[in-house]
Amino acid sequence: MSDPLAELNRLQERDLELDQIREDQSRIPEDLAQARLHLRTLEDRLADLQDQLREVNLAYHKVELELQDLKSKREKARAAQAQASSAKEQTQYGEQIRQLDDRIEEIEGSEKKNVEGQMAPLVEQIYKLEEELAQVKAQVDEARPRLEALEAANQQRVNDLEATYQSQKADRDRLAATIPAPIVKEYESIRKARKGTGLARMAKTGNGYRCTACNVQLPMHVAQQIHQAQKVVRCPSCGRILWKGE
Numbered sequence: 001m002s003d004p005l006a007e008l009n010r011l012q013e014r015d016l017e018l019d020q021i022r023e024d025q026s027r028i029p030e031d032l033a034q035a036r037l038h039l040r041t042l043e044d045r046l047a048d049l050q051d052q053l054r055e056v057n058l059a060y061h062k063v064e065l066e067l068q069d070l071k072s073k074r075e076k077a078r079a080a081q082a083q084a085s086s087a088k089e090q091t092q093y094g095e096q097i098r099q100l101d102d103r104i105e106e107i108e109g110s111e112k113k114n115v116e117g118q119m120a121p122l123v124e125q126i127y128k129l130e131e132e133l134a135q136v137k138a139q140v141d142e143a144r145p146r147l148e149a150l151e152a153a154n155q156q157r158v159n160d161l162e163a164t165y166q167s168q169k170a171d172r173d174r175l176a177a178t179i180p181a182p183i184v185k186e187y188e189s190i191r192k193a194r195k196g197t198g199l200a201r202m203a204k205t206g207n208g209y210r211c212t213a214c215n216v217q218l219p220m221h222v223a224q225q226i227h228q229a230q231k232v233v234r235c236p237s238c239g240r241i242l243w244k245g246e
């Protein structure tokens with residue numbers, strides 16, 4: 001009759017290989033991580049530029065409406081001035097028209113008086129933003145398919161590992177079925193709690209034995225029980241099933 005703990009040790013080797021496959025599956029390749037970050041950065045920049053453009057367009061629209069309003073007021077003032085019945089009235093309209101002219105000039109600007117106005121800088125901002133937007137959009141259009149290709153390649157890698165995992169898992173389960181079920185169950189619950197190993201070899205030291213998982217020195221009677229191998233003995237310190245080795 002073979003030593004069930006030797007079989008359990010083989011089972012644990014398989015389990016650790018399966019753990020490694022899971023770890024490999026969840027690892028994101030460096031080029032993929034970078035491509036994800038790159039696209040996200042570009043998309044953030046794009047959204048930011050779109051917000052800015054929206055605001056500048058709104059500001060431009062507001063100024064444009066004000067200009068239309070001022071010009072229509074000026075038209076009316078001019079018409080009223082033409083029909084004014086007294087010199088005093090004419091002067092009043094004249095003053096109103098001058099004030100409207102000043103405000104219109106503040107908006108439209110005047111090359112003659114070297115007044116920049118409010119519209120020209122807004123138009124310039126709109127051009128600049130549209131230009132930068134087009135550049136960033138082109139970068140996004142380039143980055144997106146590259147990222148998609150990397151995502152697809154990674155998915156393929158994960159799927160291939162999954163196929164390997166499933167086939168090795170089936171082998172592992174067949175091996176587990178040859179070991180007494182209570183031992184496998186105990187091993188599995190320890191392995192879960194200990195995040196990795198449920199079985200540890202004991203090793204000879206200068207004056208006795210130690211657990212190779214946690215390195216604690218084992219009491220003599222524990223070491224003897226392990227040698228006798230008549231029942232499952234667990235490490236008094238880490239709780240793993242102890243095996244005398246082959």
Ligand SMILES: [Zn+2]
Binds near residue numbers: 200211216236238240
């Ligand atoms: Zn231990």
